[in-house]
Amino acid sequence: MRVSKCGAPHEAIQNARRIIGQGQGWIDRVTIQPGGRAYLFRGFIGLTDWGMDELTERINRTGVPANVNSYLMWRGLADQAIGDYRRDPEPITIIGHSLGGDAAVKFAERLDAAGIPVSLLVTYDPTRFARTVPPNVERYVNLYQSSSVLGGGNVVQGRGFHGHYASFDLKDRRGMFHTNMEKFRDIHDQLVSKIAALGATPVSAGGEAVPLRIDIPPTASIELWDSGLLVSAHAGDTLPTLAATYHVPLWVLIQVNNLSEATALTKGERIIVPRYLVPIATPKPVSSHAVSNGR
Secondary structure, rough: OOOOOHHHHHHHHHHHHHHHOOOOOOOOOOOOOOOOOOEEEEEHHHHHHHHHHHHHHHOOOHOOEEEEEHHHHHHHHHHHHHHHHHHHHOEEEEEEEEEEHHHHHHHHHHHHHHOOOOEEEEEEEEEOOOOOOOEEOOOEEEEEEOOOOOOOOOOOEOOOOOEEEEEOOOOOOOOOOOOOHOHHHHHOOOOOHHHHHHOOOOOOOOOOOOOOOEEOOOOOOOOOEEEEEEOOOOOOHHHHHHHHHHHHOHHHHHHHHHHOOOOOOOOEEEEEEEEEOOOOOOOOOHHHHHHHOOO
């Protein structure tokens, strides 16, 4: 089902405005068209994975049909997805927790063998035996804890993968564990918004997609960027001015570029900036004077 902005479910619109839009007004210029199909997979002990059930319900409320199943059922559901896509091509989302994350990657692989794209693949703390991301995946998000015994899967890009890639290590996140990771509603908010916006989001967001690997600090907000973008510094730019220009936390620019806050940037120097894959206005440069006055 496709729903125009005027008829889109209130939750999807509000989440997209709050999370993806970043206050830049794109939601007022873009038609939200929830569409596609979503396939979710629980881990080994399905009864404890009620967070996946809750996420499935929320995705369904956006107008995107979603179902959740045991990780053991991935093969049959993949074959069903192949048939459904050939009859009616719609964006495909696959999400899995723990062994369900491993199953989600295998599901994507089976679709790849059939020549079918996956718009969004998300894994919650897959195991260390999870396979690599196949080349048919357009956007991949991994949420994992490198210290986890049950999960800890640091999934990497497979041969031929050229999509958008972002992996978030949550090992330092207070109160988050392998057994409750899929239950956090702030993460649900962002995933639901991404899925609802897939119909209005181009596969290519302009510029080279730079893979992101981010260690989330203990008290930082979890922001699920889709990939990185290389930007050229202007004369007088600093990491704080670029953080203000692109509306991203300073800590993430410091981390992904392996630079200190005080590093002097030269004109034309290439800096990685995390991005969401949404059509937003080109950011206007912020001067170092404005940043210092805003502190």
